[in-house]
Amino acid sequence: MSSPVLDILWSQFPHLESTDCADTAAGCHVSHACRREDLVGISTVFRESGYRLEMLTCLDERAGRKMFRLVYHFTQIDPVERHRVLVDVPVGEQAPTISHLFESANWYEREVYDMFGVSFSDHPDMTRILTEEGADYHPLLKDFGTIDGPVKGGDDA
Amino acid sequence: MPELIRVGRDEDRDTYHLNMGPQHPSTHGVLRLRLHLKGEVILSADPIVGYSHRAHEKMAENRNYIQFLPNTSRMDYLSGMIYNVGYCQAIEKIIGLEVPERAEYIRVICCELNRISSHLLWYGTLLMDLGGFTPFLYCFEDRERILDILDLVSGSRLTYCYGRFGGVTEDVDDKFLSETLAFCKHLRNRLPEYDDLVTNNVIFQNRCKGIGHIDKKTCHEFAVTGPCQRAAGEKRDVRRDEPYGIYDRFDFKVPTRTGGDCFDRFMVRVEEISESLSIVEQAISKLPVGPVMAPKVPRKIAPAKGEYYFAVESARGHFGMYIVSNGTEIPERMHFRTPSFSNLATMRRVLKGSTISDTVAILGSIDIVLPEIDR
Numbered sequence: 001m002s003s004p005v006l007d008i009l010w011s012q013f014p015h016l017e018s019t020d021c022a023d024t025a026a027g028c029h030v031s032h033a034c035r036r037e038d039l040v041g042i043s044t045v046f047r048e049s050g051y052r053l054e055m056l057t058c059l060d061e062r063a064g065r066k067m068f069r070l071v072y073h074f075t076q077i078d079p080v081e082r083h084r085v086l087v088d089v090p091v092g093e094q095a096p097t098i099s100h101l102f103e104s105a106n107w108y109e110r111e112v113y114d115m116f117g118v119s120f121s122d123h124p125d126m127t128r129i130l131t132e133e134g135a136d137y138h139p140l141l142k143d144f145g146t147i148d149g150p151v152k153g154g155d156d157a
Numbered sequence: 158m159p160e161l162i163r164v165g166r167d168e169d170r171d172t173y174h175l176n177m178g179p180q181h182p183s184t185h186g187v188l189r190l191r192l193h194l195k196g197e198v199i200l201s202a203d204p205i206v207g208y209s210h211r212a213h214e215k216m217a218e219n220r221n222y223i224q225f226l227p228n229t230s231r232m233d234y235l236s237g238m239i240y241n242v243g244y245c246q247a248i249e250k251i252i253g254l255e256v257p258e259r260a261e262y263i264r265v266i267c268c269e270l271n272r273i274s275s276h277l278l279w280y281g282t283l284l285m286d287l288g289g290f291t292p293f294l295y296c297f298e299d300r301e302r303i304l305d306i307l308d309l310v311s312g313s314r315l316t317y318c319y320g321r322f323g324g325v326t327e328d329v330d331d332k333f334l335s336e337t338l339a340f341c342k343h344l345r346n347r348l349p350e351y352d353d354l355v356t357n358n359v360i361f362q363n364r365c366k367g368i369g370h371i372d373k374k375t376c377h378e379f380a381v382t383g384p385c386q387r388a389a390g391e392k393r394d395v396r397r398d399e400p401y402g403i404y405d406r407f408d409f410k411v412p413t414r415t416g417g418d419c420f421d422r423f424m425v426r427v428e429e430i431s432e433s434l435s436i437v438e439q440a441i442s443k444l445p446v447g448p449v450m451a452p453k454v455p456r457k458i459a460p461a462k463g464e465y466y467f468a469v470e471s472a473r474g475h476f477g478m479y480i481v482s483n484g485t486e487i488p489e490r491m492h493f494r495t496p497s498f499s500n501l502a503t504m505r506r507v508l509k510g511s512t513i514s515d516t517v518a519i520l521g522s523i524d525i526v527l528p529e530i531d532r
Binding site: 025026027028031050052053054055057059060071073077078079080082084102103104106107115128129130131132139140142144146 | 212399463531
């Protein structure tokens with residue numbers, strides 16, 4: 001996998017760990033593990049290279065790695081080239097916002113905050129988006145639980 | 158005192174806040190728009206979503222991959238077939254499952270019929286929002302035939318669960334094929350009538366032209382996809398750019414316009430109806446005989462540990478599924494990147510400066526489905 005944006009990223013961010021996923025089912029061309037302090041810089045490179053922020057979500061890995069992990073998809077649309085950027089956020093700490101770089105990040109970051117409680121510093125409106133105002137829970141946390149527990153099925157039914 | 162009746166300082170004495178929705182009929186579901194107005198002009202608009210949040214992503218973490226199948230079509234209930242089949246295709250790609258040719262063609266036929274039915278519903282309701290009741294009846298009459306056809310094979314009218322990992326549940330019969338062909342012919346004859354009634358109607362044109370511009374720059378910043386993006390002049394379509402299933406075997410155009418206003422979005426969808434009809438006809442003419450399920454589908458679906466992403470083109474744009482597997486039968490995490498979520502976010506910018514009456518047209522023209530935004 002070669003791409004002009006990769007050369008810029010690698011020259012500016014020596015700590016970036018990139019994996020070529022182009023021929024796998026991963027659905028992205030390159031996956032990058034990025035330090036939290038590099039996120040804004042990397043996003044700026046993607047923005048200036050004409051990429052859009054297609055998706056942002058979060059994984060609750062508190063049980064194993066004691067971390068939240070943010071998953072960004074930066075995509076170039078013509079030709080399609082998708083970069084997945086993974087950023088670790090320690091429990092209780094904030095991630096930097098990139099909503100000043102990508103308008104779409106505004107709602108995506110609010111969704112992550114709503115679902116996981118991971119907040120973004122300097123976000124213009126860090127409020128809940130899908131659950132109600134004043135809620136005291138973050139439903140996609142692994143310890144939030146469900147009413148009935150896992151659905152039974154298959155051989156267990 | 159509540160915001161609504163507060164009289165401000167002199168300079169903003171003329172301004173006020175208005176809640177449009179969540180019960181407003183033109184919001185197509187439960188969407189609330191918090192508008193800040195001066196007279197009839199919108200100073201700022203803030204869409205408030207979440208009223209139909211059912212936590213599908215949470216549900217996905219509590220059941221196995223097969224059990225999640227019925228959830229998919231309940232996210233976007235207007236293009237449920239596309240979501241359902243798209244989810245199957247995602248899992249098939251992850252576990253490397255081959256789908257029989259006949260099933261691939263049947264999937265394309267059903268998905269495109271579903272896309273037409275979604276566009277027809279949008280067509281009718283947009284016109285109804287604008288005050289034209291007759292087109293709504295035309296559209297629903299035609300849409301009803303699609304629902305009947307899909308009901309024949311899937312047993313559902315709206316929330317389809319027709320796809321399976323490795324194929325589809327039922328083979329199609331001659332009745333399905335003849336009725337589909339008859340419908341295609343019928344709708345082709347009907348489209349000129351639609352044009353006479355609506356597209357060439359000067360009242361309709363005046364209501365839609367020149368309002369609600371979503372330009373290329375806005376599309377880019379907000380990650381807008383689907384007909385809204387194509388109306389702005391960007392020829393992007395997942396079926397063409399990242400072909401999935403067998404879409405690379407069909408000859409179809411990706412309609413685009415350049416202005417990005419309400420009328421352009423309208424025209425793009427109208428042209429898409431014709432293109433989908435043509436895909437359906439091509440698929441029926443090439444439909445091979447054979448099985449509709451893969452011979453060996455694993456009883457337990459447990460993808461290898463890892464992260465996967467798969468996207469399809471729904472009636473509203475780029476629908477992406479981000480699936481994280483921990484190697485067991487229960488997914489670690491599923492995230493759905495739904496098109497309307499990003500498309501609706503543009504309203505904060507697009508509605509600024511327009512009037513309330515135009516808001517109805519603009520909101521109608523971007524074709525949002527709230528349960529898909531809220532998930």
